[in-house]
Amino acid sequence: MKKLxxxxxxxSKLTGLEPHVLRNWxxxxxxxxxxxxxxxxxxxxxxxxALIFRIKELLHDKKYSTEGVQEILTNGEPKKKQSDLSAEAQKDLSEIRVFLNDLLERL
Structure with missing residues (x-):
């Protein structure tokens, strides 16, 4: 039976977080x-x-700031747009796309 x-x-034991951290959150x-x-x-x-585990993931694993976590909790996770990538990353992705298309044509 699930606990209510x-x-x-x-x-604190389940999440590995100290009680003072939970109170602060x-x-x-x-x-x-x-x-x-x-x-x-x-x-x-x-x-x-579940919310505590989500906040912990965003702060500790994904390295979001407190403000970033609040934004995600309020508005949902932001979607990465290609325009958010650096010019160099966009160029690399474009070259990879061309390479894969050429490879696909050969198959």
Whole structure:
């Protein structure tokens, strides 16, 4: 059976994040608002746990800034456009495209 709520200690163990980091993220990201139980302890829903893992991925793995993470949480992940690439990268991709088209014609 799936658990309905997780304590801060459980979330900390599952995510590898210290409790002070979780509390700080509550202040930083308005989407993360765990409820408090009758004893005043934070309890996290499954969706909040998933959000914590997402924020951690964006900050730690993808190296987004706090502002960048907030932008993604608000508006969704930005799509890379070819125009976002440097001129050198665009040139390289263009040359690769020509090479692959030539290769395809030979097959």
């Amino acid at each position: 709520y997780y304590s801060m200690g459980e979330v 509550e202040k930083t990201y308005s989407e993360l608002r765990p409820k408090k139980n009758s004893a005043g302890n934070r309890v996290y829903k499954e969706s909040e746990l």
